[in-house]
Amino acid sequence: MRAHARVTRCLEADLIGEQRLTLAAYDVLQALSEAPDHRLRMTELADAVLLSRSGVTRLVDRLERIALVHRVRVDSDGRGVLAVITEAGLERLRTASNTHLGGVMRYFLSVTEPQELEQFARTCEKLAAGGVPAPPGQRAQA
Numbered sequence: 001m002r003a004h005a006r007v008t009r010c011l012e013a014d015l016i017g018e019q020r021l022t023l024a025a026y027d028v029l030q031a032l033s034e035a036p037d038h039r040l041r042m043t044e045l046a047d048a049v050l051l052s053r054s055g056v057t058r059l060v061d062r063l064e065r066i067a068l069v070h071r072v073r074v075d076s077d078g079r080g081v082l083a084v085i086t087e088a089g090l091e092r093l094r095t096a097s098n099t100h101l102g103g104v105m106r107y108f109l110s111v112t113e114p115q116e117l118e119q120f121a122r123t124c125e126k127l128a129a130g131g132v133p134a135p136p137g138q139r140a141q142a
Contacts (some may be wrong), residue, residue, distance in 0.1 A: 011103040019096040024049065024059055026100060029068060029093040032085035039084040041074070056083075068092055 012023040019026075031040050031048040040048065046056040060083050061071040068089035074080030085093070112120070 007107045009115050010107045011100060012062060015096060018099045019092070021092065021096050024051065025063060025068075026093070026096055028056070028063060028083075029085060029096070031091050032069065033090060033093055037084075038090070039072070039082045041070075042076055042081050042083055045083050063089070100129045 008023060015021045015026055017022055021029075027049045028045065032040060035044075035048075042056060042060070043053060045060070046053045049056065051059065051127060060069055060071065064071065067086055069083050069085055072082050072084055074082060109117070
């Protein structure tokens with residue numbers, strides 16, 4: 001947990017210092033840029049970036065105020081709301097990606113041997129595919 005915290009703090013410090021963008025905001029822009037039509041329902045976005053629904057709502061509010069994201073209603077569902085990345089958001093993400101990638105290389109890849117990285121990638125793939133056992137008394141998540 002300390003290693004994760006250290007790397008994410010360093011990545012966030014770089015993003016804030018160079019791009020005036022938090023790591024969570026970067027994550028939201030990245031998720032939207034990869035989504036079909038660059039849009040996701042707010043609940044899908046919250047799941048994608050591992051934030052609560054209220055947390056992602058507050059973050060999208062901030063990104064909307066600086067014109068990196070906007071919201072639209074779902075035509076078929078009067079209550080549904082989509083977050084959509086704007087052209088300015090895509091451009092900001094492109095610029096911030098250089099900072100983020102540089103940080104990943106500096107804080108993670110520079111201290112990882114190729115064989116360690118291969119094993120780490122296999123482990124992450126297993127975990128992401130649902131390879132984490134459920135805690136006692138709970139059902140496994142997909």
